[in-house]
Amino acid sequence: MSSKDNILKAIRNQFVESVPLPSLDQDWIDYEDRVAHFAETLESVGGAAHVVQSMEQVQEILSQVPQYADAKKCVSTVSGISANVDLNTIGDPHELEDIDFAVLQGQFAVAENGAVWITDRDVKHRVIYFIPQYLAFVVHCPGDAASAIVSNMYQAYEQIKLTGEAEFGAFISGPSKTADIEQSLVIGAHGARSLHVFLVENQTP
Amino acid sequence: MSSTQDHPAKAKAFVANNERAHWHDKALWFVREKRDRMANSLPEWETLREVASEIKSHTIGKLADYLEQFEENATKLGVHVHWAKDDKEHNRIVLEILQSHDVKRVVKSKSMLTEECHLNPFLEKHDIEVIDTDLGERIVQLRDESPSHIVLPAIHIRKEEVSETFEEHLGTEHGNSDPKYLTEAARGHLREKFLGADAGITGVNFAIAETGGIVVCTNEGNADLGVSLPKLHIACMGIEKIIPRLNDLSVFLRLLARSATGQPITTYSSHFHGPLTGGEMHIVLLDNGRSDLMGSNEFRNSLKCIRCGACMNTCPVYRRSGGHSYSTTVPGPIGSILAPAMDSKANKSLPFACSLCGSCTDVCPVKIDLHHQLLTWRGELRKRGQLPIDKWLPMKVGSWVMRSPSLFAMVGSIGRFFLRNMPRWMIYHGLNSWGKQRELPEAPKKSFRQLYNEQQKNKPQAGDKNNE
Numbered sequence: 195m196s197s198k199d200n201i202l203k204a205i206r207n208q209f210v211e212s213v214p215l216p217s218l219d220q221d222w223i224d225y226e227d228r229v230a231h232f233a234e235t236l237e238s239v240g241g242a243a244h245v246v247q248s249m250e251q252v253q254e255i256l257s258q259v260p261q262y263a264d265a266k267k268c269v270s271t272v273s274g275i276s277a278n279v280d281l282n283t284i285g286d287p288h289e290l291e292d293i294d295f296a297v298l299q300g301q302f303a304v305a306e307n308g309a310v311w312i313t314d315r316d317v318k319h320r321v322i323y324f325i326p327q328y329l330a331f332v333v334h335c336p337g338d339a340a341s342a343i344v345s346n347m348y349q350a351y352e353q354i355k356l357t358g359e360a361e362f363g364a365f366i367s368g369p370s371k372t373a374d375i376e377q378s379l380v381i382g383a384h385g386a387r388s389l390h391v392f393l394v395e396n397q398t399p
Numbered sequence: 400m401s402s403t404q405d406h407p408a409k410a411k412a413f414v415a416n417n418e419r420a421h422w423h424d425k426a427l428w429f430v431r432e433k434r435d436r437m438a439n440s441l442p443e444w445e446t447l448r449e450v451a452s453e454i455k456s457h458t459i460g461k462l463a464d465y466l467e468q469f470e471e472n473a474t475k476l477g478v479h480v481h482w483a484k485d486d487k488e489h490n491r492i493v494l495e496i497l498q499s500h501d502v503k504r505v506v507k508s509k510s511m512l513t514e515e516c517h518l519n520p521f522l523e524k525h526d527i528e529v530i531d532t533d534l535g536e537r538i539v540q541l542r543d544e545s546p547s548h549i550v551l552p553a554i555h556i557r558k559e560e561v562s563e564t565f566e567e568h569l570g571t572e573h574g575n576s577d578p579k580y581l582t583e584a585a586r587g588h589l590r591e592k593f594l595g596a597d598a599g600i601t602g603v604n605f606a607i608a609e610t611g612g613i614v615v616c617t618n619e620g621n622a623d624l625g626v627s628l629p630k631l632h633i634a635c636m637g638i639e640k641i642i643p644r645l646n647d648l649s650v651f652l653r654l655l656a657r658s659a660t661g662q663p664i665t666t667y668s669s670h671f672h673g674p675l676t677g678g679e680m681h682i683v684l685l686d687n688g689r690s691d692l693m694g695s696n697e698f699r700n701s702l703k704c705i706r707c708g709a710c711m712n713t714c715p716v717y718r719r720s721g722g723h724s725y726s727t728t729v730p731g732p733i734g735s736i737l738a739p740a741m742d743s744k745a746n747k748s749l750p751f752a753c754s755l756c757g758s759c760t761d762v763c764p765v766k767i768d769l770h771h772q773l774l775t776w777r778g779e780l781r782k783r784g785q786l787p788i789d790k791w792l793p794m795k796v797g798s799w800v801m802r803s804p805s806l807f808a809m810v811g812s813i814g815r816f817f818l819r820n821m822p823r824w825m826i827y828h829g830l831n832s833w834g835k836q837r838e839l840p841e842a843p844k845k846s847f848r849q850l851y852n853e854q855q856k857n858k859p860q861a862g863d864k865n866n867e
Contacts, residue, residue, distance in 0.1 A: 197686075198482035201638065204690035205463040210699065212460040216453040218646050222443055235663055287628055291594055306441075306653070307663035320675065321627035324620045324667075347649035347664075354645070356610055360476050360673025365652070367664050370620040374535035374551065376558045377426050378578035383534060384586060384593070385620025385667070 218348055228305040228343040229393070236308035239368030240381045241389040245339045249274030252332060252392045256297070261328040261388060265294035271317055272297050272332045287319040293326040300331035300391065303343045304350045309365035310391055311350065320362050329369070329386035334397040342393060406748040410720035419557075424718040426554060431712040433661025434762065441653070451650050452766035455703035458641055459693060465608040465641045466684065472611025476673030479681045486516035489685045493518060493600070493633055494525055496681050500631055502527060502597040506589075508615070508622035509533040510602025511549050511706060512635050512685060514728045518600075529600075530592045532621035534585050541568045547722030549729055550659045550708035555721050589621070599626035603636035603682070604705070605651055608643050612672035613682065616655060616665040623669050630678040634671070637685050639702040651705060654764035659707040688741050697775045701736045703765040710759035710769055716752045725749060732759040732769045739776055747785045750776035789832055811846050818842035 195203070225231040233243035246252055253275060256262045269290070270277035275297045284290060298317070300310035310331050314320035323329070335342035344350050354363065370385030381387060414420045438444045458465055470480045479496075483489035497505065505522065507513065507529055519529045519540075531540045535552035539545060541564050546552030553561070562576035571584045601622045605614040613634055615622045626632040642651065656662040674680035692702055711717045711731030722730040727738040727746065735749035750773045759769040780786050800810050818826065819842050827834045845853075 196482070197484045197488060200484055201482055201684070201686045201690060202463045202466065204686065205466075205638075205693060208690065208694040210460045210462075210693060213453060213456040215457045215643060216450045218450070218644075218649065220443065220446055220450065223441060239662065239666070288594055291590070304664075309664055309668070318676075319627075321624065324623040324627060347653050348646065351646040351649045356612075356645070356672060358475075360676075362672065362675075363670045364623070365664060365668040367662075367666055367668075369666070370618070371666055372534045372582060372619050373660070374533070374538065374553050375561050375578040375581055377429060377551075377554075378558075380579050380582040382586065383582060383619035383621070384532070384589060384624050 222346045222348050223306065224345045225305045228345055229339045231305040232303050232308060232343050235305065236368060236391060239308050240371060241308060241368040241391060243391045243393065245393045245395065247395050249394060252394060256330065259390065262295050267293050268295045269293055269322060269326065270297040271299055275332070281318050281322060284319060287321045290319060290321060290325050295328045296322055296326040297330045297332060298323065300333040302353055303333055303391065303393065304347060304365065305343050306346045307367050309367035311354065312364055312366060314362040323364065323366065324385045326386060328388045330390040330392065332392045332394060335393055335395050336398065338395050339393040406720070406724050406752040409724035409726065413721040413724055414719060420719055423555060423721055427712045427718045430660060434658055434709055434712065437657035437661045437663065447650055447654055448764055448766050451654055451764060452703060454642060454647050454650060455765050458643055459699065459702055462638065462641065462693065465643055466638060468608040469606055469611060469641055472609065473682060474611070476611050477680070478611065478673055481681060481683045483683055483685045485687050489516045489635065489683055489687070490518055490521045492683050493635070494522060496633055497522070497527055497598060500598065502631065504528045504596050505598050505600055506530050506532050506592055506596040506625040507600040508602065508617060508625050509536055510600065510635055511728055512602055512637055513600065514546065515687065532589050532592065532625055533617070534582060534619060537585060537589065538564060547730065548708060548711055549706050555723065593624045593628055596625065596629050598629050598631035598633065600633045600635065601626060603634050603640050604655070605642050605648060606636055606640050607645050607648070608641055610645050610672060612670050614648060614668060614670050616668050618666045620667050623667055627675065630675065632674060632678065632680045633683065634681070635683045635685065638689050655705055655707055658709040658762065658764040692740050698736060698740055698772055700767045701733065701772060703767055704733050705765055707764055709762040709764065713758045713762050715754060715756060720752065725752070732773065733767070736769065736772045736776065743780060743783060744785050747780050750780065808846065808848060815842040815844070815846070
């Protein structure tokens with residue numbers, strides 16, 4: 195008998211009372227001001243949120259971010275943001291090791307934990323979310339900024355529609371961090387050393 | 400886990416350094432307080448715990464069906480699913496996958512399961528370099544130690560010691576123990592390892608039956624870097640990590656980081672559905688005693704554990720004795736339940752590393768009745784005849800004495816006499832384990848019974864004076 199059959203048989207041989215699966219649609223927290231709560235939470239985990247009206251404004255703010263302004267190599271997957279490395283021309287993801295700054299598309303944001311949902315659909319190398327020194331996400335909001343922010347994780351998962359094909363997605367909340375040395379918080383462990391999130395109002399992606 | 404481990408003996412060594420023991424205690428209490436602030440910020444915290452616990456109970460009841468569903472859906476996404484009944488088979492499967500791809504260098508993100516299977520030494524024996532990439536795990540790996548906590552692997556190590564280790568292995572400045580400086584040095588060192596790796600191994604926080612995907616949570620981003628550069632990703636998981644629905648994650652991700660480190664969510668909660676484009680993904684499902692645990696009405700609940708470590712951070716015994724005193728991969732309250740289930744004889748001292756204060760049960764995000772299970776283990780050890788004599792004999796004598804009032808009175812008066820009149824060496828010695836670090840109370844001259852009887856005799860009779 196294979197190990198699979200052995201394991202499944204061992205499990206099925208155990209008498210375990212069956213318990214119904216609970217409903218997830220409960221009275222979860224709803225924030226009155228999702229934008230403010232998101233911005234506050236993102237800040238508390240080391241990131242920064244910006245509500246803007248146009249891509250020009252995103253470019254303008256980025257230009258004042260020293261890490262972007264001084265970046266030697268920059269990737270952007272968002273139209274309207276200037277960059278000098280085209281991700282689609284890179285064959286081997288290892289070549290991305292010296293990317294200083296990346297501006298990437300975020301899908302939507304979560305107020306309760308400051309996270310942004312990202313996917314690797316239309317992104318050639320998923321490592322681009324993790325390998326750059328500094329990172330910015332651009333989230334297009336169909337209406338005002340609150341239209342792209344859900345209050346809680348239940349609502350977040352209701353938004354996620356998987357394709358059924360192989361794909362990668364992640365909630366990313368703030369820059370990479372560690373507190374493994376004496377519980378001292380250090381920003382910039384292995385991933386991005388900073389994270390800016392731009393919520394661009396009244397934009398269709 | 401073949402040799403007998405003795406928690407009190409190891410804890411004694413830990414508390415011998417008083418300053419360090421207090422520092423350790425405080426560091427963990429700091430994390431516990433952060434957890435409290437997070438829990439209190441959500442009005443639905445108790446509902447979340449309840450729902451999480453119910454999801455886990457439900458899943459354990461239908462585990463075989465969900466595992467099959469998971470395999471089917473993961474396979475559809477192009478994942479190779481493997482089944483391992485024990486640690487040996489697990490390690491063999493991982494080695495075969497690595498060898499068939501001619502892998503020489505592996506980067507690994509935190510996985511308590513691969514610790515449980517002792518995968519690192521096994522792969523190293525077969526000439527494969529394994530680099531732990533979580534900063535805390537890398538520190539303990541360089542020091543040739545094991546993690547002392549499941550979320551904070553290097554919580555027992557001072558920054559000065561990290562500095563010495565890094566000076567030796569990474570060439571950092573002598574005497575520079577600034578955490579920022581040391582973390583930066585590790586970042587540079589590990590970047591090279593990420594870029595040079597042929598394969599990435601991760602653990603699994605949750606595996607979703609309805610989608611065939613897995614979720615890995617980290618703060619550092621090490622799991623993602625480790626499996627987004629090389630083409631080969633191996634994910635190792637215990638069979639209890641299954642959850643039925645994608646949206647069940649909303650409950651668990653809300654609880655996990657808040658309980659573990661007091662963060663609203665980990666920085667990265669990565670959902671892997673199938674391999675990287677052009678890559679290969681393998682998932683190894685491990686039993687290793689978990690299906691046996693399922694059959695136990697008393698201890699089944701311990702399979703609900705999501706490995707947040709909250710029970711350790713709050714445990715007064717863990718905080719003051721350190722993770723290594725448990726001699727197990729998973730220490731603390733949950734480890735003291737899981738380890739005896741694997742080998743009750745070797746780990747018989749662990750259910751006693753507990754004051755039954757119940758704090759672990761209060762903070763557990765999936766409502767495992769930890770301290771009840773620890774108490775049940777004590778009874779179970781007695782039934783199996785594995786209790787040392789100094790634990791069961793005094794109890795037996797005590798029970799016998801207390802059943803006879805006259806015997807109780809006699810033993811009491813002898814005891815009071817001895818405590819009052821015998822020299823110290825006759826009372827505090829090897830047989831009196833209670834008195835090792837404690838002073839016995841001063842024995843009163845008279846027992847309660849004597850005092851009560853005297854008072855009854857001298858009491859003015861009701862109605863003597865004022866009842867006219």
